[in-house]
Amino acid sequence: MSLLQVQNLSTAYGPIMVNREVSLIVNDQEIVTILGPNGAGKSTLLRSISGLLRPKKGAIRFNDRNVTGAPADRMASMGVVMVPEGRHIFPDLTVQQNLRLGAYCRTDHNAIEQDIALMESYFNVLAAKKHAKGSALSGGQQQMLAIARGLMARPRILLLDEPSLGLSPILVKEVQSVIADLRSKFSAAVLLVEQNAGLALSVAERGYFLQHGRIVGSGTISELKDHALIHEIYLGQHSRPKSVRPSAT
């Protein structure tokens, strides 16, 4: 049985329909990616799954419960946690305070302290900067903190929105290895939205193509790599830097 089921989900910003009849599933501890060009509605899809946006139509089921329309704080407490695009670290709070907030829903104080130590050992930079303010971190460090903060909730599924955005190629590699490790280290499923198809295709097991707000293709990664759409969506764009080409994997 799948962990997350999205059924015919339609979402709108005011009168503008962004997602139309989107259906997808994520199984327990599976890494799934949503690929698509800019403006396809990928972030909107994640925002509506995470509860920040109320869908207009359709249903979201999590763990076989209907959670359609549940607000973000309830989704998070059930284990659906989103790491938003642009990190959104609390700039005036310290690294540790940011981590602690990630565990807001939990009451197992000892385990929270253990998890903070775990994050600090896994993401070395967080240990070195534990008392630094969020605003003092570099973009890459903030991304690590954002992922670590999301993991502090001990999510069943982590929704990652453009984790490589604005990072240097070396840091993209680091993010890539962190995502690839999430299942074994934190037994979480991942739903990954990424412009960087090379990164997405290298870590995910399955994927969906989103175009103009609709799912236009899906399959395992090897199927997706041969899909005509991947060329249309990514390789047709000359502006993309070399390192993000799918051939990089």
Added chain:
Amino acid sequence: MEIFFQQLVNSLSVASVTILIGMGITLIFGLAGIVNFAHGEFLMVGGMATWFLVSAGINFFIAVLGAMILVGFLGFVAERGLFRFTLERPMNGFIMSIGLSVILQHVVIRLFNEVQKTIPDPIGQVWVVHGVDIIVMRAIVIAITAIVVAITYFCISRSRYGLALTASIADPDTAALMGIPVRRYVTGVFIYGSVLAGLGGALMIALFPITPFTGSVVIIRGFAVSLIGGLGNVGGAVVGGLLLGLVDGLSAGYGFPEWTDAYSLVLMIAILIVRPQGLLGGTLGPKAS
């Protein structure tokens, strides 16, 4: 010198009421982003409730608790029934709150009348310390305020609720993604600020008479205090309240008593021109949108 100390204690007790109202405003305005112009009336209602209960023969300190609960409930109703719907449009909430303040004045006039209300000094004792007469009730007002300030400061800066509150203000969406029920925090802050207004009103009537129109005078000072200190900054409200209270009290004693209000407002204007973010700095308040 004795007169100076007497003035100081008097000023501090006046400052206490100002601090309580300023702290409520700074929390609600700075943290929840709501401009509640009826906050002064909340204080007045607290004072009137205390007067009503004490007149009915109830112990003053129990009446204070009653006033806090009543005004807290008033805050809950106002937030859930009114301000919840204007969070996206603070200007609408502001205008609505002016309407609410007039309504509350008239409800109180209807229930009682427009004549000023007093209660007898609940303690009725005077300490003489080195030739200085200290009215015990005034010292108690100062002590209660100090305790409330300490508790509030501790909760905001040290507890996990304070941390979650800070996060909710900085970035409500991201806070919600951490599982923080942001709306409930807004309600909580509003109720807490209202309870402080109820306490302020109850303590105020122990010092001075209160009329149904007291709120409209107090609210200006409350906003002055919270802006001087820095919105959302509890420490700032304390500093602002002390500053205004002392300027008021001492100017009444030594300067021109009829200019009392002008001194504090001139001070506020001067500080806001030189330091727009307030003395201790705070949030930027509700975002203009």
